[in-house]
Amino acid sequence: METENVFEIESPRVAFVTMGCAKNEVDTQRMQSQLTRCGFAIEQDPEAADAVVVNTCSFIQSATEESLEAIFEVAGMPNVTAGAALIVAGCMPARYGQDLESELSEASAFVPCSKEDDIVQVIAQALGIDQARLERMKAAMLGAVPEGAVAINGSRAVSAYVKISDGCDRFCSYCTIPYIRGRYHSFDYETVRADVADRVSEGVKEIVLIAQDTGRWGQDFEDESSLAWLVGTLADEFADTWFRVMYIQPEGITDELLHTAAEHDNICSYFDIPLQHVQPSILKAMHRKGSREEYESLVERIRRIVPEVTLRTTLIAGFPGETEEDFDELCDFVEEGFFDYIGVFAYSREEGTRAYDLPDQVDDDEKAYRAQRLRDLADDVCTPLVAARVGKAMNVLIEGREEDGQLFGRAMCQAPEVDGVTYVDNGEPGNIVQVTITDTLLYEMEGE
């Protein structure tokens, strides 16, 4: 690939195309931050960039296919065919390694998750920037960009994800994450705090703490710590900022965490607890613990300590060995109305996982049917719970305006991207306003 001439320009422009979940978005921000501090410019239009990084997702097969499509789309862009670098980063190189490299000749370089801290060197090399020039670019940026800040064409967000750990040790039998992201490792408190402080100084009003397994934070330190301590300490220091924690496995819901949430007005009384199933034999085959009774008493314990709590979960339909009776039991559990929001996925058979080889795989059509039935049931159960909020007073963080000028935001009971929004009639993005809920439509709310 011809790259020499690209470097005559002052600040090489790097664009990112990010696939997958919020955790990948955080990784993209981290790479952007490193590049910005080294004198690269973050470009929003991939067709105008000197290098395009596709940060891929390959958690499941459909995500891999979408990432491949994104790679081929970027490979066909005029700037890339004319010599701009195409870098493939993230989960795909981590999962497929050498096989991917030998099949994707369009890419200039591959950066698996574990090597994302090398992004500056990789892009510099792909663009033919030598060490002396890189040092000059870095020197020119000294003091110009605060540590950790992301400057993307001046855009401002009022809500930001902060990752508190990476990897996972649970090895659920259907999941590729431990193979892609490696063993669980908490980020130390100073790193998380610095990240939060940067976001708050940029005007962010809500911090969403994420990881593959947030509830385990701190348990791998020599001096063991806890998620409750982390979120409580951050909420004390940044008292005007909302804190929300996503992806807490059932074992991570400790009384300490619940009391910490109950005692802080700025910690959202919102817990996202992936259960995946309720039938013990299926949970065992998933290499997970629990049962319907255990989960019911978990919900009862949560509501006792945090009465106004909002609960979200995710469920998998059509896992190998799931009989019609097992599925009916899952439906019964959903009908109990323990959860305000439920995400449903059809089981995806992933090569390299233990569940791939399990007997009694459920037929694809049947999996899709069960998943849709569960989604419909969840809508029937959950949307009346949203409607029951009419008349309640809630604080809403205003996030922005629709194209027609309508203001929208989210209440503490709505997590970003998954739970809908609240429409309000007054205020500015970044304001937290108190409204009374006047109407709802499915998962959306309206407040005055």
Ligand code: SF4
């Ligand atoms: S907890 Fe289970 S499903 Fe979640 S990332 Fe870890 S192995 Fe995967």
